[in-house]
Amino acid sequence: MTVDIVVFDIGNVLIEWQPERHYDSVIGKDRRKEMFAAVDLHGINDKVDCGAPFRATIEQATEDYPEFKDEILMWYFDWINMATPAIPHSVALMRALRAKGVRVVALTNFGIESFEFAETKYPFLTEFDKTYVSGRMGCVKPHSLIYEMLEAGEQATGAQFLFADDRQENINAAMRRGWKTHLFNGPSGWAQRLVFEGLLTDAEAAG
Known part of the structure; x- marks a missing residue:
């Protein structure tokens, strides 16, 4: 899919x-x-x-x-x-995806006030098509409910999603729902995965 x-x-x-x-x-x-x-x-x-x-x-x-x-x-x-510094290559990948018309959302464990503050320091956090912030949702990863809520919000399921997270338990929870996943340990590996999935070219993923 x-x-x-x-x-x-x-x-x-x-x-x-x-x-x-x-x-x-x-x-x-x-x-x-x-x-x-x-x-x-x-x-x-x-x-x-x-x-x-x-x-x-x-x-x-x-x-x-x-x-x-x-x-x-x-x-x-x-x-x-x-919560510093930003990871520039990852930001570039997010922007490259959106420039190609790929829908890009955030799923993050973040407090309400702290996320609003972070948006003032890191304006790229306002560029997602939608942000799913745990503090607003009342539950956190890796609880299954937060993934269910995102699926409902996006009206999509399973392998329609490709999810990058740095914590194995969060990845495991998404895998149980049939999502495609990537355990993030640096932007270069994430860039390669996006190319593999046909979402970006090598040039677009270079950052």
């Missing part, structure tokens, strides 16, 4: 998402390891990605772990420094 819709994850596909790297640069690796061992910040962020208010959720965590208050607040105040 021909691919009709290309689905991009955002974190670590279009924008690097490396909170630990930022913490290491500010507070040092030892303090970061100590804090992450005590505080499940990624788990707390999952609540934000499901639609919980960003600042209030992070501030609540400081009450639960007061010994790491300053470091936890960095997750809110320094957030954009953790």
